[in-house]
Amino acid sequence: MEFKHTTLSNGLVIVAEVNTAALSGAMGFFVRTGSRDETLEINGVSHFLEHMLFKGTDELTALEVNKAFDSTGAKFNAGTSEENTIYYAAVLPEYVLEVTELWTKLLRPALRGDDFDIEKNVITEEIAMYKDMPQWDVVDTCKTLHFADHPCGHSVLGTVETIGALTAEQMREYFYRRYAPNNMVLACCGNIDFDAVCALAEKKCSAWAPGDTPRTLSFFGGSREKQRQTRENLVREHICIMSPAVSMQDERRYAMSLLATIVGDDTGSRYFWAMVDPAIAETAAMQFDSMDSVGVLYSYIRCSPENAKRVLDITRGIFDDLADKGVTEGELGKAKNKILSALTIRSEQPMGRLVNLGFNWVYTQQYRSVADDVAAVKAIAVADINALIAEFDLREFTRFSIGPASAD
C-alpha cells in the first residue's frame, strides 16, 4: 500500500492509498460540512442537499445519473452527519475513472426548483419515519439536550418546520458557500491509478471557485440535563445517556474507543453482564462519537418500563465502580482484540479503508496506515484508560428517556 497526495491550485486535496493487488477500487468526496455548520433557520439543509445531488446537473437528468451508476455495477452511497457530507463508491478497477468523473459532475448539481419542491416531501417523510423510531429519536433528542446551544446539537435531518420553510435559494447559497473545493477532500483507495485520477480531477474540478468556509469550534462538556417524555404508543422504555469525550484531533481517541468497548460492547461488556445477560435490559450499548474539537460517549438502553429505575441504578453503579477502581488488564485485553479485529477486517476492503483515509485527512491532515492504527491501539495501557475516566467523568451525563405513561 502506497500513500499519495496532491492539492489542486483551488485547494481541492486528493489523497490515495494505492494497492494494485486489490480487486476493487473505492473513491469518495468528503465535504467538510454538516448540520453544525447550519444556522437554525436553515437546519437540515446539508442533508437535503445530499439528496439533491442525485437529482442531476445542468447536463444530466436524475434518470441519467441513476443509469450511469447502474451501468458500472458500482456500490455507491452518501451520508450526512453533524459535520461531514460524504459521497462514495466501490467499483471494479476498470470503472474507477468513470465513477470518479460522475461524482465530479454531481458535485456541481443543477439544484432545480421543481426537483427541490418534490424532494422536500421526501425529506419531510424521512423526518416523520425517523421520529417513529424511538431508538433513533431518543439518541437524536438527547444529543440536542446535551449540546444545548453548541452547534453539534443541531439535528442532521432538521425539523418539519425548518425544511418546510427552506427555499431553493437558501440551499443554493449554502451550497456555494460550503461546497468550495478547499473545503473537501477527494479520497481513493485500492486498485486505482493515482495519476489518472489527479488528471481527471484537474480537468473537471479546477474551475471550481475556492471560498472562505469557517466553522465554529469549541469543546463542550454537556448540559447534564435529565428529561423524560411520555409516548402513549410505546411499550418499552428507551434511555439515552450522554457524557463528554475527546475529539477526532485528540490522540486519546483510541483509548476512548477502548473504554466504550469495555463499558458497552454488544457482548461481554460491563453493560452486557450487568443488564443484558440477566435480561434486565433488552439492549444496552455504549458508543464513542468523536467530532471536530468535541466528542461524546453515549449509551442507548431499552428495557421494560418496570425495569427503568433498576437500569439507571445499575448504570450508575458501573460508572461509580469505574471511577473508584478503573478498568482491569483482562478487560482491556479483550477490548483490544475486538477493536483490532474489527479494524483489521474492515480494512481488507478498499471501501473499508476509504472512510479512515478520508476522515483522517479531513480532521488531522495526516495519513495513518492500518499498521499505525494497530500500533496505537496496542500501546494503550490500563493507566491511560483510567486517566480518561478521571478527566471525563461518566457520571456527569445528560439523560433523555421516552416511554409509556405507566412508568414514572
Place this chain on the structure above:
Amino acid sequence: MEFKHTTLSNGLVIVAEVNTAALSGAMGFFVRTGSRDETLEINGVSHFLEHMLFKGTDELTALEVNKAFDSTGAKFNAGTSEENTIYYAAVLPEYVLEVTELWTKLLRPALRGDDFDIEKNVITEEIAMYKDMPQWDVVDTCKTLHFADHPCGHSVLGTVETIGALTAEQMREYFYRRYAPNNMVLACCGNIDFDAVCALAEKKCSAWAPGDTPRTLSFFGGSREKQRQTRENLVREHICIMSPAVSMQDERRYAMSLLATIVGDDTGSRYFWAMVDPAIAETAAMQFDSMDSVGVLYSYIRCSPENAKRVLDITRGIFDDLADKGVTEGELGKAKNKILSALTIRSEQPMGRLVNLGFNWVYTQQYRSVADDVAAVKAIAVADINALIAEFDLREFTRFSIGPASAD
C-alpha cells in the same frame, strides 16, 4: 491464494483457500442439514439445535463459551436454512487455531435438558417475532405453498406447535444422525496455517463417529397455487411470487442469477423502472435461491392495497415481454457488472470467501476460485438467459399475498 484439502478417516472434509497476505483468517463448519431433512413432526429442530450449540458442552458452560469468543475479538455467527446449518467466525490470524478449537468443542454439545426447556421459549418468541414481520412471513408462507409436499417447503423455524411438542431426546437423536463428520465440511480462508488446522481437527474430531446421512432429492416445479390472506393490522399489501429455477449443482446458476438481477435488482431493473421508480410499489425485488437439486426465483413486492391489482398486471406484463422478446445485450452487460462487482468486493475478505468455498464443496465437491466465478459470469450470453426463460417460464408461478381487508 492456494487451495488445499484433506479428508479425515471418519469422512470430515477440510478445505482451505490460503492467503498469507490476508490480515485475518476465517473458518466455519458447514453441516449439511436443515429443515428439509426434518420430518414434519420435528420441524424446526435444526434451527433450535443451532441455538443449543452455544449453550455449551460437558466441559464448557454457556458463560464460558461466551467469554471464550469474547476474549479473541472474533466476529462469529451461525445460521440455519432449508438445507444447511453453518457456524463461522473471522479473527486475527493469531486466534485462528483457538477459535477453530472452540468450534470443534461446540460441535459436540451437551444438549442439557434444562437448557433445552429454557431455549424453547426463546425459539417460540422468535417464531412469533417473525410472524409479526409481514415481509418475512409472506415469503416463508409462499415457499410452503409453492413446495406443497416437497421437503423444501418445511419452515426453517418450525411452528409453535412442533417446537412446543419437541423433546430433548428427539433433538439428541436428530443431532447424532445428522451431525456426523461425513455430513460436514470444515472450511477455512485467508491467513491460516492449513497443516496446523488439520492437526487440530485430527486431534479433536477424529473420534466422531460417521453415519448414514441420506437426503431426499428431487426437482419440483411448484404448486402454482394462488392464495391471499387478510390481516386486519396491515396497511400495505405484501406479495410473494415464486417460480422454479435451477439447482446449486447446475452450471446455469450464473445465468439464473443474472436473470434475477435483470428482472428484479434493487435499482435499474425491470421491476425498478416499471414499479418502484414511478412509485406504484414501495419495493419490488427478485431473488434467486438455488438449493440441492432444486431452485426458485422469488419476488417480494410491497404496495398500497389500491395498487395491488396494477402491480400484478405489470409483473405479468414483464414476464410476458421476457417470454416474447427475451433480455437485451444492454441489460445483460449491466447485470454482469453488478454481479461481478458484488462478487469481487465480497471476496476481498476471507469471511466473504468462506461462504463460497464451503458451499461449493458441500454442493459440488469442487473448488472454484474468484477468477473461475468471474469467468463463468463473463461467459454468459443473451441466448443463455433466453434459453432459461424458455425452460423455466416465469409465468408459471405460485403466489401468496397478505394485506388488509379493504383490498379485494
